[in-house]
Amino acid sequence: AQSVTQLGSxxxxxxxxxxxxxxxxxSSVPPYLFWYVQYPNQGLQLLLKYTTGATxxxxxxxxxxxxxxxxxxxxxxKPSAHMxxxxxxxxxxxxxxxxxxxxxxxxxxQLTVNP
Amino acid sequence: DAGITQSPRHKVTETGTxxxxxxxxxxxxxxxxxxxxxxxxxxxxxxxxxxxxxxxxGEVSDGYSVSRSKTxxxxxxxxxxxxxxxxxxxxxxxxxxxxxxxxxxxxxxxVL
Numbered sequence: 001a002q003s004v005t006q007l008g009s010x011x012x013x014x015x016x017x018x019x020x021x022x023x024x025x026x027s028s029v030p031p032y033l034f035w036y037v038q039y040p041n042q043g044l045q046l047l048l049k050y051t052t053g054a055t056x057x058x059x060x061x062x063x064x065x066x067x068x069x070x071x072x073x074x075x076x077x078k079p080s081a082h083m084x085x086x087x088x089x090x091x092x093x094x095x096x097x098x099x100x101x102x103x104x105x106x107x108x109x110q111l112t113v114n115p
Numbered sequence: 116d117a118g119i120t121q122s123p124r125h126k127v128t129e130t131g132t133x134x135x136x137x138x139x140x141x142x143x144x145x146x147x148x149x150x151x152x153x154x155x156x157x158x159x160x161x162x163x164x165x166x167x168x169x170x171x172x173g174e175v176s177d178g179y180s181v182s183r184s185k186t187x188x189x190x191x192x193x194x195x196x197x198x199x200x201x202x203x204x205x206x207x208x209x210x211x212x213x214x215x216x217x218x219x220x221x222x223x224x225x226v227l
Contacts, residue, residue, distance in 0.1 A: 009155070032214045043119075043205055043218035044158075090157060094214030102148075102173075103216055105157040 002027045002093050006106035014114050019063075019078040021109050023091030026072065031093040033074040034103070035065055038088045047089075050074065061085070086113045118142050119219035121206050127225045134193040136222050138206030140186075146209040147189040148173075148216065149181060151202040158205065164189055196226045 007022040025031060032051050036044040048059025055067040061084075065076045074091060091106040118141035128134050138147065146165055150158040150173075160173030162181040170181050178200060180192045193200055206219040 034215065036218075041221075043220045044207075045218070046215060049215055102160065102163065103158075103214060105159075107155060107157040 002031060002095060002104045004091050004093055004104055004106035006089075006091050006109050008109055009107065010110045010112065012112040012114060013081045015083055016080050019076070019081045019085065019111065021076040021089050021091075021111065023065075023074045023076065023106060024072055025074065025091075025093045027093060027095070029095075030067075030069055031095055033065075033067060034092040034094070035059065035063070035074070035076050036090045036092060037061075038090065038108075040087075044090065047076070081111075081113045083113050083115065086111055119206060119208055119217060121204075121219040121222050123222060124220065125223045127227065128196050129227050130197055131195050134196050134224065134226075136191045136204055136206075136224070138189045138191070138219060140189075140206075140208045142208060142217070143186060144208035144210055144217070145186075146211070146216075147183065148207040148209065149179070149189065149191045150205045150207065151175065151200075152205060152221075153202050161191065161204075196224075198226050200224065201226045 003026045005024045034049045035047040038044050048057045050057045050067045058064045063078045088108050088110050090108050092103040120139045122137045148163040149161040159175045164170045164183040182190045204222045207216040209216040
């Protein structure tokens with residue numbers, strides 16, 4: 001069974017600082033990988049995804065993530081944090097070998113951006 | 116935006132009562148999912164559907180049932196609500212292939 005680990009349930013950065021949210025997965029074959037963001041009292045919104053091809057993926061709002069097969073990681077970064085980035089972020093994986101597009105989610109990382 | 120609505124958005128009920136949550140989509144996506152979100156657990160899959168009248172269990176299906184009589188609607192039923200089912204419930208839809216899912220706004224359910 002797949003699993004997703006997000007290191008750090010809470011991350012706090014200063015406005016303008018680098019954002020780094022960590023995600024590691026366990027899977028027998030490289031899965032599809034996703035980052036979602038959830039703002040308070042809202043549903044989840046897709047930030048970016050990796051399916052195939054270039055391992056550095058760019059998403060919305062200036063975020064990007066790099067798939068590293070050797071490290072089974074898919075860390076999310078943003079060079080300069082903005083107050084509006086404060087939200088909860090979820091890493092998720094989907095098994096390439098099964099239909100149904102089932103996602104396994106990490107437990108989430110709450111990002112706080114300090115002025 | 117995949118055009119997903121959930122109803123009701125908020126509900127307070129008592130232990131032992133039946134509850135039905137509705138998810139409606141306008142995108143004609145084949146797959147639909149119900150998740151619950153609890154602090155420290157992320158999102159956990161309750162049930163999912165891969166077509167009309169085709170459903171399967173997720174990782175936390177005990178105490179829940181689902182039905183899908185048409186493409187656009189996916190119902191989640193708690194036959195006899197318990198306090199442990201107090202949670203935020205999210206519906207999602209998806210296409211086959213790469214696994215991306217689109218989420219509704221959620222339903223906050225409180226079981227007293």
